[in-house]
Amino acid sequence: MAPIRVGLIGLSKTGWAPIAHLPYLKATDKFEIVAVQNSSVESARNAIKLHGLSESTKAYGSSEDLANDPNVDLVVCSTRVDRHKECIVPSLKAGKDVYVEWPLGKSLADAEEISSFKKQDLAIVGLQGRQAPIIATVKDFIASGKLGDVISSTWTGYGGMGGDVAQEEYAYFADKSVGGSLLTIHSGHALDWVQKALGSTFESTKTHALLANRRPIVKLTKADGTVISDKHPKTNDDTIFVHGSLASSVPVQFTMHGGPPFKGNPALDWRILGSKGELRVTASGVFLQIGYPDQKIEFFDASADQVTEVSVQTDKWDETLAQPAGNVARVYELIAGDAEARKSLCSFEDAIERHRFLESLEG
Structure with missing residues (x-):
């Protein structure tokens, strides 16, 4: 089976993407990073080189360009929460599958707006606990x-x-x-x-x-x-x-x-x-x-x-990956699985309910 082709947003020198997402994505044959999008094409190229990704990996500086890449199946967003909307909405509009870190948006209203663009079944949020x-x-x-x-x-x-x-x-x-x-x-x-x-x-x-x-x-x-x-x-x-x-x-x-x-x-x-x-x-x-x-x-x-x-x-991820990457690996494994397996993941709809609950606590 061909690997799921990933466009990764937010691959910096340090941070969540390199310690939690990259270890699994570089070790598995179920996914393949085919594109990286950072704040600029130069930044994306530097990240590709720094993290030893394939020279064929595309470098993008805009979310629209990544969304327009026909070779990207799944867009993974690991950026600051207030940048989620600008980073993933173009891919949602394009009908691409999306995996974005929690929180979905910077507020309930922001999360609801992001979700309104969802066309696909696979749109999940990283509540990997x-x-x-x-x-x-x-x-x-x-x-x-x-x-x-x-x-x-x-x-x-x-x-x-x-x-x-x-x-x-x-x-x-x-x-x-x-x-x-x-x-x-x-x-x-x-x-x-x-x-x-x-x-x-x-x-x-x-x-x-x-x-x-x-x-x-x-x-x-x-x-x-x-x-x-x-x-x-x-x-x-x-x-x-x-x-x-x-x-x-x-x-x-x-x-x-x-x-x-x-x-x-x-x-x-x-x-x-x-x-x-x-x-x-x-x-x-x-x-x-x-x-x-x-x-x-x-x-x-x-x-x-x-x-x-x-x-x-324990499972094999405890033996092969450091702790920050283990639970993210389990999310990816479910993404690569069948529809039934994916039900345990946090959908956009589920995330909005979490946002709604948190905002209710603020009175």
Whole structure:
């Protein structure tokens, strides 16, 4: 079977595309990168050379030119969220399949506008935490009955970003108008896989939130720590409290803090209380869709008064690819599969519902 021909938007020297998308795309025979689009043709050519792609790979500096390439089957967009619309709408209009990173748009209205141009069945958004083995393990453990009936769940995380210091490279993260924030990205990913693991979605009428920007002025620094400004404005919220009930009636409390965790404590502490004990998931970061070497699941068996570690499921991608690329690889494998397999992916329609829920939390 001929490989699916990929046009990749946003292949820079560093960032998400080279560490998460490229490892799988260069290793598989199910896909082939035939084009790269960056901010300019020169930038795209440099990326092609830097990452050792074929000399036949086309270099584009505009989304329209990429959309007009008849040799591109699937357009993959890995750019800042406020650039998603300009990058993928031409390909949507052209009827090409599209895979774009989460969030779909910089707002609900933006996401709805992007989706309005969709003509094809395969238009998906990268909420790849759904494919993470650690989430599958939690879901299967609950289904096994060892936890008993799920009583409640509490999730506490520290986003790293959103604290009192912002690095120049991520200065846009302080600007609410861009659309990338602790709410949309950190919480958006986490709330999606929490709901998937627990097997039910939040009931909007029984969910409430308190959001606050407690650090309206932050320090802006270079990557090496050199201070650029002591008074950089921040308009995004850095404190997110959500509590509500799932459709299954399970109460959930979700708390996201900006900045680092208490020294020596995990950045993520997720508990699922059951009638027979409690499941605890910990990690040094909140992005389980990326993965961490120290991520861990533990089970407290109340009747035995004993804590044991739960083995996380693994597959070949855990053995062949570094953690940032593993779950993205699983997304690509589903894209290359049949229509039934693709149902577990996040469609544009599904993403809009996620956007709608997040905006409802802002009141």
